[in-house]
Amino acid sequence: MGLAKFLIKRLLQGVVVTWGVVTVVFFLRYLTPGDPTATLLPPDAGPEVRQRLRENLGLDQPLYVQYYDYITDLVVLDFGESMSSGREVAGLVASRLPATIELAVAATFVAVVLAIPLGVISARRRREPVDYGATLFSLIGISTPNFWLGVMLIIFVGVHVDVIPTTGRQMGLRTALFALSNGSASELGQWAAQLVLPAITLGTYFTALITRLTRSGMLEELGQSYVTACRAKGLPETLTLYKHVLRNTLIPIVTVLGLQLGTLIGGAVITETVFAWPGLGRFLITSINNRDWTSIQGTIIVIGVGFVLINIVVDSLYAYLDPRVTAE
Amino acid sequence: MAPKLEVEGLTTRFFTEEGQINAVEDVSFSVEEGEVFGIVGESGSGKSVTALSLIDLVERPGEIVDGAVWFRSPDLAARIEDDTPEAVDGDYVDLQSLSEGERRALRGTEFSTIFQDPMSSFNPSLTVGEQIAEAVEVQRRARANPRSVRSRTQGYGLAKFIGDSLLPTRDFVDDASHDRAVELLEMVGIPDPVERAAEYPHQFSGGMLQRAMIAQALAGEPSVLVADEPTTALDVTIQAQVLDLLAELQEDTGMTTVLITHNLGVIARMADRVGVMYAGEVVERGTLEDVFDEPAHPYTQGLLGSSPDLDGAADRLDPIPGNVPSLVDREMDDRCYFADRCPKAMGECLEKPPEFAVDGEHTAMCYLADHDYEEADALEEGYFDE
Numbered sequence: 001m002g003l004a005k006f007l008i009k010r011l012l013q014g015v016v017v018t019w020g021v022v023t024v025v026f027f028l029r030y031l032t033p034g035d036p037t038a039t040l041l042p043p044d045a046g047p048e049v050r051q052r053l054r055e056n057l058g059l060d061q062p063l064y065v066q067y068y069d070y071i072t073d074l075v076v077l078d079f080g081e082s083m084s085s086g087r088e089v090a091g092l093v094a095s096r097l098p099a100t101i102e103l104a105v106a107a108t109f110v111a112v113v114l115a116i117p118l119g120v121i122s123a124r125r126r127r128e129p130v131d132y133g134a135t136l137f138s139l140i141g142i143s144t145p146n147f148w149l150g151v152m153l154i155i156f157v158g159v160h161v162d163v164i165p166t167t168g169r170q171m172g173l174r175t176a177l178f179a180l181s182n183g184s185a186s187e188l189g190q191w192a193a194q195l196v197l198p199a200i201t202l203g204t205y206f207t208a209l210i211t212r213l214t215r216s217g218m219l220e221e222l223g224q225s226y227v228t229a230c231r232a233k234g235l236p237e238t239l240t241l242y243k244h245v246l247r248n249t250l251i252p253i254v255t256v257l258g259l260q261l262g263t264l265i266g267g268a269v270i271t272e273t274v275f276a277w278p279g280l281g282r283f284l285i286t287s288i289n290n291r292d293w294t295s296i297q298g299t300i301i302v303i304g305v306g307f308v309l310i311n312i313v314v315d316s317l318y319a320y321l322d323p324r325v326t327a328e
Numbered sequence: 329m330a331p332k333l334e335v336e337g338l339t340t341r342f343f344t345e346e347g348q349i350n351a352v353e354d355v356s357f358s359v360e361e362g363e364v365f366g367i368v369g370e371s372g373s374g375k376s377v378t379a380l381s382l383i384d385l386v387e388r389p390g391e392i393v394d395g396a397v398w399f400r401s402p403d404l405a406a407r408i409e410d411d412t413p414e415a416v417d418g419d420y421v422d423l424q425s426l427s428e429g430e431r432r433a434l435r436g437t438e439f440s441t442i443f444q445d446p447m448s449s450f451n452p453s454l455t456v457g458e459q460i461a462e463a464v465e466v467q468r469r470a471r472a473n474p475r476s477v478r479s480r481t482q483g484y485g486l487a488k489f490i491g492d493s494l495l496p497t498r499d500f501v502d503d504a505s506h507d508r509a510v511e512l513l514e515m516v517g518i519p520d521p522v523e524r525a526a527e528y529p530h531q532f533s534g535g536m537l538q539r540a541m542i543a544q545a546l547a548g549e550p551s552v553l554v555a556d557e558p559t560t561a562l563d564v565t566i567q568a569q570v571l572d573l574l575a576e577l578q579e580d581t582g583m584t585t586v587l588i589t590h591n592l593g594v595i596a597r598m599a600d601r602v603g604v605m606y607a608g609e610v611v612e613r614g615t616l617e618d619v620f621d622e623p624a625h626p627y628t629q630g631l632l633g634s635s636p637d638l639d640g641a642a643d644r645l646d647p648i649p650g651n652v653p654s655l656v657d658r659e660m661d662d663r664c665y666f667a668d669r670c671p672k673a674m675g676e677c678l679e680k681p682p683e684f685a686v687d688g689e690h691t692a693m694c695y696l697a698d699h700d701y702e703e704a705d706a707l708e709e710g711y712f713d714e
Contacts, residue, residue: 228385229449233463233544234436234470239500244451322453323528 003319010315014308021304025297026070030063038291040083057083079298084290089298092283097302098172100279103202103271104264106195108257110203111210116253118207119214120246123222134211141208150201150274157197164193167276198275202268206260213256217249251321258314265306330400331358332552332584333382334420338395340374340381341657348657351377351390353608359552359601361400364578364585366599366616368592368631372652374608376444379556379588383423383439384431397423399552401438404430436463437470440545444557446537450529456540457525460509461501463547468505470548512543516573535566542573549581556588571597592632596620604628607653607665614690624684624692627666664694668712672696674705 037053054060058069073080079089122134158166171191179187221227222245230240269281280299287295319325340352352374359365369375380386382397398420408430409416415425423431435441443449450459506525513521516539529537538558545553558574559567575598578585587598595602596616603613604627612625623629630648650669653660664670667677676695684697691697 223387225443225445225448226451228380228387229441229443229541230451230462231432232383232385232435232439232441232443234432234434234466234548235462236466237432239462243500244454248451248453323455324452324530 003316006319006325007312007316010312014312017308018305021308022071022074022301023067025300025304026067029293029297074301079301080294082287082292082295084287084292084295089294092295093280093298093302096278096280096283098174099169099277100265100268100272100281102173102195103198103268103277103279104261106199107203107206107264107268108261110199111206111260112257114203115207115210116214116246119211120218120241122211122215123218124241126219131215134215138208138211138215141204142212144204146201146205146268147270147274149204150197150271153197153201154274164196165190166197169194169277198268198271198277201274202264202271209256209260210253213253214249217252218245221245221248247321251318254314254317254321258310262307262310265310266303330361330419332361332400333359333586334396334398335359335382336396336398338378338381338392338397340377340386340390340392342390344389346656349655350608350657350660351655352381355395355605355608355610357603357610357613359584359586361584362582363600364587364598366587366589366595366602367605367610368589368595368602369605370590370631370652372655373605374655375588375590375605376556377608378605379441379554379586382552382554382586383435383441385435385441392424395424399423399434399438401551404434433470436466436548436550438548438550439552439554440548440550442538442541442545442553442555442558445561446532446534446541447529447561449541450537452529455526455528456532456537457506457509457513457527458501460512460525460540460544460547461505463544464505464508464512465501467548468502508547509543512547513540515546516540516543516577518543534562535570538562538566538570539573542570542577546577546581551584553578553583553585554588555585557590558587559591559594560589567594574598592620604631607660608655609665609693611666611694612690612692614686614688618687618690622686622690624686624690624697625666625694626670626672626696628692630669630671666694667707672701673707673711674702675707676705677707 037050037057037059040053041050051060058066061069077090079093081087082089082092085092118134118137122131125131154166157164171187171194173191176187176191179185227240227245230244231237235244266281268279269285271277272279272281273285280303284296284299286292287299315325335355335357338352338355339350342349342351355374355378357365357367367375367378377386377390380390381392384392386392398417399422400419401421402419405416405419405421408421408426412425412427415422423434426434450456510521510525513525518524518536518539524532524536524540532540538561542558555574559570562570571594574585577583585598587595589595599616601613601615602619603610604619604625605611606627612619612623612628619628620632623632627648630646633646634648648669653665653668661678662680664673664677664681667673670677674695681693681695683691683693684695685691686697
């Protein structure tokens with residue numbers, strides 16, 4: 001089976017999964033208690049006002065008609081209007097998405113850049129001080145709750161160092177890049193500076209996890225006979241280590257990276273709240289508090305699609321890393 | 329004729345959580361240039377570790393703690409004499425005293441190793457051709473720059489790995505090496521070598537992959553080939569083909585070969601001289617005829633008696649009772665390790681026998697090689713039972 005065929009198969013599966021997500025989200029709404037009209041109208045609104053609103057929202061239609069309308073709207077990316085602000089949900093979600101993606105990618109970047117070399121060194125120098133250091137770091141990293149870490153970073157950096165912003169997001173990457181194309185690089189610096197603390201907060205656990213995974217994966221691969229065979233044919237140690245061993249270790253790492261990135265897209269609710277970061281996670285929490293069903297729906301669907309897309313990317317990376325995957 | 333390899337008192341131990349394991353204990357033998365030296369023994373007798381110890385492929389927690397492997401190489405001896413005089417003796421170089429860099433430079437170029445299980449000895453995620461081409465490339469770079477050990481090890485690090493991953497055209501391996509890999513595959517009798525080179529190990533059969541491993545071992549045109557159970561993982565019909573191939577290549581190239589196997593038939597067919605291993609020691613060694621026709625050690629006698637007759641007359645087999653002893657240090661007594669299974673164990677066997685000369689180069693680590701069995705002195709039955 002070729003790579004193209006493999007990808008088409010995965011894409012089709014992705015469509016089915018997305019449909020499943022969309023459907024579950026739709027029906028979930030009817031299983032959850034709480035009438036949306038109760039939050040939309042003042043408590044003293046009369047029954048006829050309530051009825052009119054129901055008709056406006058289409059809530060008086062039979063379920064299958066509502067479902068049909070819902071699906072046909074989604075196909076053209078119409079998520080409806082927010083029940084609390086009346087604005088287009090698609091626009092609201094789209095305005096939050098860059099913040100979340102920037103943060104998730106930054107945290108992943110921190111994790112990959114730190115964790116993989118750390119894991120490799122740790123495995124290579126097993127039971128040496130470097131290894132103990134890395135193991136201790138990953139133990140601490142995994143056990144540190146990120147709300148605490150975030151607050152501590154804000155206190156420490158904000159009060160004692162005070163060189164980078166500790167809260168909020170002044171501009172997106174697009175604005176910064178636009179300024180850069182006009183010859184002003186300082187915006188890009190500001191953009192990066194505001195991302196530092198949230199990325200560290202979110203990336204610490206992630207880094208620790210990947211470090212452990214890389215270390216144990218490398219150790220396992222180093223015990224395989226093909227490593228001895230590589231040494232027997234006189235291959236330089238670094239070549240064996242990176243081209244052979246690390247490459248094979250990447251397979252489980254890519255899995256976890258994908259899953260974690262998906263979770264981060266789903267919103268790092270705590271980190272976003274601590275740093276007043278205007279991402280999807282915070283938006284979702286606000287929407288839930290407002291019983292804003294259309295916004296909740298829109299956000300969950302976007303998160304679900306993000307998950308599906310990441311998994312497709314992960315699967316194609318598998319196929320690249322392990323030739324046996326496409327050969328099934 | 330001067331021997332190509334002189335192994336002296338080689339001792340390899342594994343330091344595990346269960347304790348120290350004496351896998352190879354004070355092993356000595358010599359291998360003449362161009363001959364096939366067979367090492368035979370049961371599983372767990374230390375023969376594979378001996379093979380790996382020759383050019384130090386022993387992985388942690390194993391460690392070569394003592395001994396020397398003298399390798400005849402006048403060029404190398406002359407080159408390193410000034411820097412590391414302790415590793416040089418005339419035309420001979422002690423592989424154990426060399427720096428790891430020098431030793432690595434000999435792997436693949438002077439010393440090639442064939443492993444038991446071809447499936448696990450190839451990296452599953454790279455094509456077979458690529459892996460053989462790597463071996464060719466190592467050799468090519470070594471030839472291009474024989475003096476510098478480092479030139480071959482440098483230039484490949486994490487940065488290059490990332491570069492290679494992003495730009496698939498950049499590679500450690502040259503195109504010429506890929507072509508050579510295809511030639512090697514053809515040489516070991518793999519049909520459609522060009523197509524096969526682009527395939528992955530899981531697309532090969534066991535026999536084909538073992539041929540590919542032989543091709544890989546030959547990439548460096550080595551002067552010594554160490555074959556560790558080269559046919560054990562293969563079907564019987566394929567075993568014969570692979571042995572034929574090995575015998576043919578050995579004849580053509582005149583490679584000095586150390587052949588490790590538990591299969592007496594393979595030894596009888598391939599080897600010129602033999603060492604029999606038991607519990608980490610070489611208990612008997614000599615020419616094939618000496619050892620097979622007039623075995624002096626009761627273990628060798630038992631081994632020959634417990635395998636189907638090589639001439640085909642299938643008499644009743646006579647297995648050796650008992651098991652291979654534990655090699656864990658604290659469980660080993662200082663006696664003949666075979667005494668508890670030996671039908672002719674005597675009182676003096678409770679003390680470790682030295683190596684006795686049976687006849688010329690034929691030696692055995694057994695008192696019976698020195699004097700005859702005395703029934704009066706025999707250990708009573710069940711002496712070793714707890």
